[in-house]
Amino acid sequence: MTTDPFIRPYRPSDRTALGEIRVRTAHEGGDASHLHPDPELMPTTFASPYVELEPDFAPVPGQARDHAPTSRSRTPEK
Template identity: 55%
Template sequence: MSPAIIRQYRPEDRAALSEICMLTGDNGGDARGVYRDQELLPDLFAAPYATLEPDLAFVLDDGGRAVGYVLGTSDTERFVRDFRAKWLPVVAERHPLPGGEPGTPDAVMTAFLHQPEMMLNPALADYPAHLHIDLLPGYQGHGHGRALLTTLFAALNKAGAEKVHLVMSTANTNARAFYDRIGFHEIAVPDPGPLTFLGRSTA
């Protein structure tokens, strides 16, 4: 097998991105048994970035297919506008907004899908870029995550974004340890709930 390489996302990677997103979508574990809608998480956390910001979408290729990815935007405010204007009309019918108070994992994420403005938080104003990174379990712990982030940081910096943030589940302690090693620090956000907000420079 050829050594894994990092390359730009290509449209034919779309199915692999969805699979990776679901296999790591439950605090780093398999989310296929958590969500009934198997396209919901990919349509929220993977596909819109690859579609709207392909220049900032990179995959880890094992020689046959994508086995990891890092995706991002250099400008969260612009991304939210594009998400509402260009992406939500494409997927809204596939993921209809649930009625009443969200009571299931699917309902919670569908409500988030229909309210992309929730990505905007005044506490994150100094960190205009944001990212998502996921690797299949067999490719974790080998330096691939660091390499993917280094690639994205360079692209973000070139795009004029000097700082980047990410949002993670506080329960995902393995991911937090990884981000700490990469140089992320916690950002104080009022009422964060079950989430942790981390940031760092792209330099």
């Protein structure tokens, strides 16, 4: 089994990890959990639309443990 990071397609099982990342980076790149009493606000606004509507444009870095450590979302060019 490799330990090198790689890019893989988004999977529904990544949703929780991506949401946590959005909360932890929503305040100028840092943790925003103290600013928003609803922990779903940032993920619902800034992650879920991308992964639900265009999952092919939401690749995630994978690791040998198959965990989504970071996230990047993009939109299709029209």
